Amino acid sequence: MRKNPRKIKRIVRYKEENPTLTLEQIGRRFKASKQYIHKVLKNQNIPTAIRVRKKKVGYCLECRTPIQTRVLSKKPICSEKCHFKYYNIKVNCAFCRILFYRKRNEIIQRYKDKRYKKYMYCTRQCYDKAQRAGQTRTSKF
Numbered sequence: 001m002r003k004n005p006r007k008i009k010r011i012v013r014y015k016e017e018n019p020t021l022t023l024e025q026i027g028r029r030f031k032a033s034k035q036y037i038h039k040v041l042k043n044q045n046i047p048t049a050i051r052v053r054k055k056k057v058g059y060c061l062e063c064r065t066p067i068q069t070r071v072l073s074k075k076p077i078c079s080e081k082c083h084f085k086y087y088n089i090k091v092n093c094a095f096c097r098i099l100f101y102r103k104r105n106e107i108i109q110r111y112k113d114k115r116y117k118k119y120m121y122c123t124r125q126c127y128d129k130a131q132r133a134g135q136t137r138t139s140k141f
């Protein structure tokens with residue numbers, strides 16, 4: 001291998017400016033083999049391996065905003081606001097029709113349980129009134 005200091009310098013600079021290029025890509029640029037580029041960089045103590053830490057992207061469960069993260073959580077949530085919105089669901093009281101929040105888990109639990117009707121009540125009072133009105137017998141508060 002003929003030594004060509006100017007070429008070596010250019011290769012080194014090129015690699016530094018384009019750290020994500022592979023040896024092959026650099027070789028193509030300088031009409032040299034992958035092995036040659038490797039040798040040049042190694043001689044100059046330039047790391048030849050490409051170390052790019054890829055970030056994973058998750059999507060907020062509530063608003064679908066992409067979240068860049070190193071460790072992808074199973075339930076990505078972008079903000080406190082979305083956290084609240086996701087874990088608390090607005091439901092209508094089956095009796096007075098008022099809107100209130102219920103915990104997501106509770107709702108899921110309730111839907112899984114076939115014994116209960118899907119009625120939900122904002123307060124114990126509404127539940128009692130509904131019972132008296134005969135709206136529900138099998139639902140629980």
Ligand SMILES: [Zn+2]
Nearest residue numbers: 060063078082
């Ligand atoms: Zn969000």
Ligand SMILES: [Zn+2]
Nearest residue numbers: 093096122126
């Ligand atoms: Zn109510």
